[in-house]
Amino acid sequence: MNSMAIELLAPRYAIAWYPWAVQYFFLIALSYATLWLAAPALVFGRQRWLPTARLAMLACLTTTLVAPVALLADLHQPLRFWHFYAYATSSSWMSIGSLLLPLYVVGVLLLAWLAWRPALQANRQAPGLAGLAARLLSFGSAPTPRAALVLVGLGTLALSTGIMLYTGAELAVVKARPLWNTVWLPPMLVATGFIAAAGLILVLNRVSGLRDQATIGQMLRVLLGACLVAGLVAGSWFLDGINANVGSVAAALDSVRHSPSWRSTALWGGLTGVALFGAVLYLLTRPAARRPALFAWAWVLGLVAIHMGWMFRWVVLMDVQHVARNSAGFHHYGIPAGSSGLLGIVGTFGLWLAAALVIDLLIPWRQARQGGSAADVSLSDSTASSDSTAQSDAQRAAQKIEGAPSHG
Amino acid sequence: MDHLRRSLLGQLARLSAGAALIPLSSVASAGINSQPPRREGDPTKRYGMLIDLRQCIGCQACTVSCHIENDAPMGKFRTTVSQYEVEHQETGTLATFMLPRLCNHCENPPCVPVCPVQATYQQQDGIVVVDSDRCVGCAYCVNACPYDARFINDRTQTADKCTFCAHRLEAGLLPACVESCVGGARIIGDMRDPESQISRMIAEHRDELMVLQPEKNTLPQVFYLGMDERFITRPLAEPVALEVLDPHGKEMGYEFHGH
Amino acid sequence: MAKSPVDTSRRRFMKGAVAAGGAATFVAGYSDPLAKMAKGVTGSAGEKPKDRIHGNSLAPEYRVDLDTGELTLNPDQRTAFTICYGCTTQCGVRVRVDNASDRVLRVSGNPYHPLSADDHLPMRTPVAEALRHVSAYGGQGQVNRSTACARGNAMMSQLESPFRIDHCLKRVGGRGERRWEKISFEQLIEEICEGGDLFGEGHVDGLRAIHDHDTPIDPENPEYGPKANQLMVMEATDYGRSELLKRFTLNAFATRNYGHHGSYCGLAFRMGSGAVMNDLGANAHVKPDIQNARFIMYIGTAPSQAGNPFKRQGRLIAQARAEGTLEYVVVDPALNASTSHAADHNRWVPIRPGTDSAFAMAIIQWLLDNEGYARAFLELPGKAAADAAGEATHSNATHLVIDTENHPRRGRFLMASDLGLAEAGSDADAPLVVVDGELVHGEEAMAAELFVDREVDLADGSTVRVKSSMTLLRESANEYDLATYAEHCGIPEATIVELAERYASHGRRAVVNCHGGMMSGNGFYAAFAVQMLNLLAGNYNMKGGSAVGGGQFNGFSQGPRYDLVDFPGKRGPQGVFLSRSRFPYERSSEYRRKVEAGENPYPAKAPWRSFAPPTLTEHLPSALDGYPYPIKAVIGCMANPIYGQAGLEAMIADKLKDPKRLGLFVAVDGFINETNRYADYIVPDSVMYEVWGFTGAWKGALGRMTTACWPVVEPRQQKTAEGEPVSMDSFFIAVAKRLGLSGFGDEAIPDADGNLHPLNRAEDYYLRAAANIAYMDEPLPEADESDVAHGGIAPLLPRLERTLKKEERGRVAYLYARGGRFQDASDHFRGERLTNAWRRTLCVYNEVVGTSIDTMSGKPNRGVPGHSLPLLANQQTMREVFPEEEWPLLAFSFKSNLMNSYAIGNERLRMIKPYNPVKMHREDAERYGISHGDTIRIESPGGSVVGLALVSESVMPGSLGIEHGYGHRDLGATPHVIDGESQPDMPWLRAGININDLGFRDPTRNVDGTWLEPISGASVRQGLPVRVRRA
């Protein structure tokens, strides 16, 4: 036994942030990372990224909409959210975040609207709700200047870095939790955010039926890069702290040493990371001919990537709160089944799913453009069922992938 | 290494205790992680507490009287007393170690600057309080306090913590935990008044006093006498057995855990 | 792969459905936040506290201006002084009450009270001044605090406990089925007094029928006494009301059989102490004067963990640690809160349970061998010498004991009359001692020889061998060598020697103290031996030594105002106790018959204990087994032997359920506990703070003191037809009046002039006792208006007016406004000596013990302490019957510093410590493959329980420590059904284990009995043989 004492009596401390926080951190990371994955096509005009961008924009908008809902739930006084604005506090990253977040959300909304507007305009004649939505949302038939899209895109990208910064800093400044209190945590959150975002797009690519090969290739590369960055960050974090007696690494080692559940989490996280990296590398280095067959399974890696991104946040936000600060050992909590636990987690995903499907039903996101007007959107595309559109889009994309680089 | 680390911390614990005795300029400049200006409270006073561990008998009178006085929810504590069985570093004999804890009313309280709405703030008398009308219940401060001194009160849905029983101090009375301290271990008082009991004891025991988690630079204003430096940070101990078994050996869970 | 439009619309529908499902999950998942938002519309998602900063903290009871000291009371509250019943310490406390709701808000200490305050305030202090004294004004409050402990704070929830009984109950169905109906108080009294077919189970004798002083219980054994003895009354501890209960039991109804919890509390210790203090009647005991002692050995008692007085000892030991004035060791099988890692000069010495006689005799041996005793004091042969030396008393160390077997005076002291030098029993008769080789009258010598062993010719012509008490002690101590003692108790020889040296080196400021740890199979002799150490140090009555305390201002006396002892028609009980105590077996008819039949009269059918007090441990089981005689009714007041006595439940539960063995079982209690669960009727009693009474300090307070309590809040239970709360008092008054017993009713209490006053309600009795107290010695002054206001006694005034004479009221008010009467602290010492001294001859050899006979073996008992192994009733050692191979571990229990035996219903205590893990040594754990935190099964010859292993080195190897206070089956742990309605089910009240479930029936007995210490009949709870395995 390596302890010097036996603890006979110590209170049980509850966690302060519930799984809602994980949901927020996860969704907001997906939001900013997908924004960046949409950007090459939408903002910087890289035509080859357009299929990816369409998926990414869908992912971005939906996660952006749902994330604040989860955040609000983590407040014990949700209706007092206005206090954030009445008593803004420059010393608090959370306060800073509360100012950034609405701007960012508006930015994403604008961007999505700009990206989708031509398609909406084209869809105004559609029957049913989709047509109604198109009529309501397209705001006239004036073309959407690309400059607007670029401008809004750049602005939102800038805001998103603010989000990255604040969400990371909010945790990293907390000295009380040595495991958070490291400069390496924010970049790690970003890197794992990109891993999850790439994963999400791979999955969306599959479930939307788009199955765009280019997207798969791009996302695998993003995954590879993000994994590399994550690995580098983790490595630097570790080397940076290995010799320190206090601090994040020491606390992590302590936790891993003393808690079986931390040990298994560390092992699991490490193994999945390496496996993911290995698998992605494997796929990307296969001969071109074998790729389509293999790429068809990339969505599985996507799921693993999402899992990575989520788990990382779960460990960071939930498990870290279980490390006792004053007393010995770890507090073990079962996740409650109800609203503040499992049901809450499932509920946020439910909301996200609902949002995605409603958009899918009402908005012709598959025709998103880098600006322009209804005329740029092929009528057949807009009138055909989304599934057949998807099919043809995917086919086109599949053909393109081996072709010459586009003008982008 | 561990030993070294701990004795270094022990050194720090003592130094910081000393350093923190010169109350910092009370108007801290606002900025990231430095708190907004202090407000309210009596600027001529600086309250602090000294806990003479040699006199703590682990009776938990403080825990219960505080709980009643301040109407804390079941299972949540503004103050607690942990109990350990410890081996003496030199003699190897075993003895019991009691460690009362409460809010340290830190001179550099990390819980304050993080509050997004300045609901938690430091009074000019050093007491760190929460304005429950303003608190949004984000629990950021709960996570930011290294001492587990705060919690979310399930009934008010706002952050809750020790106030040094400011309502009693104002009335010229002693805080509940001090008033009922059976061993006479807890001493509260104005550290700006050199004649106060706490000031005199601090002067007398200056070199022996320690604070908790000095490395966090929070400058706690709860000082411990008779402290084992191995306990100033999270103790390396076999953790408390938290299972509650029914007569058949079935785990029953903890009656009072909220979430 | 083209889809048809139908397909498409179906897919759209599906998506819509999934979206709706997702949204629905969200709404469900978001229910908490949504609810908070809904609530938040009011401005807060939670309760809005009273103050934005102070939340719901209580409004201060008064304010003190820190500059002027001016004190202003909060008109919405009152603070009143009364007694805490959070444990038997019975501290004086200050209770804060909300005037509007009559609810108790919080409790703290009474600053006048020696058990609560650091330095208690003099009586003459105005109450306002006392309140100021505990404020922050001038920093006084924390220089001199007055506190209530955790239990003392938490216990106020007892008042409003959902398990509190507030109505008279009669059982429905069989005994113990936990079903009840509510009945009126008047019906209850009628049924209990008159009997009848009360439960459809056949005729039950009522108290009227039992109250028969003319018919013997058993004509064959006339010494058993009249039938009235077939009522047995038991109570737990003196709640301040025992005198009324005894008035009824012993002098009005006049049954022999009254018993309290002493025999399963600390009787073995008390008798060991009584043996040294020559007081086997009341079994006086002492406590160290901690403030002035220099070295204390706590052997089987744990200051700050338990001990009586809990708070005061804890505080004094804490202060002594900080001041560095005292060194102390705690000899205990387990480490507990009494030794502190934060301070030096205190340490834990592990000992094997049940082996204290070995440890203490080893120390005695060393002290005798090394002249480590107070020679000058011990050499004092009599009062004259003591007076000359300025001592309050002397010992019998030099007295000579006749040690010739079979001599009629074997075991007696050699007296002047033995040599024909005085008339036996006359004033001139005294023990002889040896001075310069000559036999001398003890009162004529100033010092005598300590060690004598010689022959003496008596006046009757016989020659006897006499040995001085010290010689007998030395012989006893030398029966084993140090190594054997050390091996037996598990304390290394070197440690024993070191402790003995230290003890000797501190002279008369070295003290020992023991208590619950003596409840072992050889507890009496262990305690006798431990207390002998105090005598050898000569520390009785010394500053820094053993203090007997000042006793009480006893109002239930033939006091200056009223005679509460005698009354017209008073009767004394006759006959043999059910426990066969204080009655020599040799005078029984049973003995005579056996002798007449030429049989060996030994063993008796069951133990008779000639000098033990009546013991509840024997009462109940013996009564149920009908030996010496059966009983017809039991009235139990607040007693819970089934929870508190090891092995009792398994042994008697079934018999207790049998109406043929026991016709009537009435319980008077605030709660339904493990024992009164089997009652036929429950009388709802007042709960702490609602009670009248007077208590003293057990010991540990140096001054004379009496704590007073009165209903500082209105009792919450049912009222009688006359409007009095139903309670123990009104119950006994009503029964006595219905049966027409004297001592109760209109003409019951004589005053000093011989006029009779009524006893119709509780206060008739208690307020008159208060008047006695107020007028004792120098009468108390009269309370002024300020005292009344600050002492919160306004509600009491009308009662004073209704009950007392005009001149008495102000003085009685003065007393209640201060929560009792307390000798000033300045009176505690006279120079190096304690003011309140013990004046009886201290016994190295106790003649009563030395001339008694063990009725199971027929052998005489030893009159000096000695070592033996834990014994069963037939004098076999426990290990002969329960060998180590089968039961390798010894279980013991220790009191929780938080819980007590009936505190489990207090959620504020449960939230701190919900459970009691079992302390087990690492070596044992390894031996049985058990790890820290494992669930283990513990089995004993009498039962089996499941607990959680707390593996450490802080318990003696080979032993198993169990914290007492958990493992309940009642007091809320199992719901009862009252009038068809179930009490709440709170499973957490069942948590943990009770070591008493591991107790067992002594297999060497013929009449059922649990394992009892042979001499005292005390319940053995330390050193129970057990085995463990992983569950």
Ligand SMILES: Nc1nc2c(c(=O)[nH]1)N[C@H]1C(S)=C(S)[C@@H](COP(=O)(O)OP(=O)(O)OC[C@H]3O[C@@H](n4cnc5c(=O)[nH]c(N)nc54)[C@H](O)[C@@H]3O)O[C@H]1N2
């Ligand atoms: N906190 C608290 N305090 C109380 C009470 C309470 O319920 N709770 N109750 C009050 C009452 S009624 C009483 S009688 C007193 C009793 O007060 P104590 O006598 O102090 O308490 P116990 O727990 O009965 O026993 C004392 C110690 O004896 C140890 N012991 C057990 N077996 C042995 C043994 O064989 N040898 C030795 N040397 N030690 C042994 C136990 O581990 C325990 O620490 O406390 C009073 N004070």
Ligand SMILES: Nc1nc2c(c(=O)[nH]1)N[C@H]1C(S)=C(S)[C@@H](COP(=O)(O)OP(=O)(O)OC[C@H]3O[C@@H](n4cnc5c(=O)[nH]c(N)nc54)[C@H](O)[C@@H]3O)O[C@H]1N2
């Ligand atoms: N194993 C083990 N056994 C022990 C002990 C131990 O340390 N270990 N300790 C022993 C000792 S020292 C003692 S003194 C005995 C104690 O044992 P007892 O004196 O028999 O019983 P208590 O459990 O104190 O029970 C008193 C009862 O009074 C009732 N009661 C409580 N509060 C109130 C009230 O305010 N008003 C009224 N009317 N009723 C109330 C409750 O029903 C409670 O059960 O236990 C002994 N048993």
Ligand code: SF4
């Ligand atoms: S102890 Fe915690 S809550 Fe108290 S002031 Fe310091 S950081 Fe804040």
Ligand code: SF4
């Ligand atoms: S919980 Fe309340 S006091 Fe704490 S940081 Fe959030 S708003 Fe501030």
Ligand code: SF4
């Ligand atoms: S000062 Fe008051 S609030 Fe703080 S721990 Fe003590 S009793 Fe509780």
Ligand code: SF4
């Ligand atoms: S009341 Fe005092 S002695 Fe008791 S546990 Fe608290 S600090 Fe220690």
Ligand code: SF4
């Ligand atoms: S020691 Fe505590 S529980 Fe016992 S009587 Fe005193 S205050 Fe009450």
Ligand SMILES: [Mo]
């Ligand atoms: Mo007791």
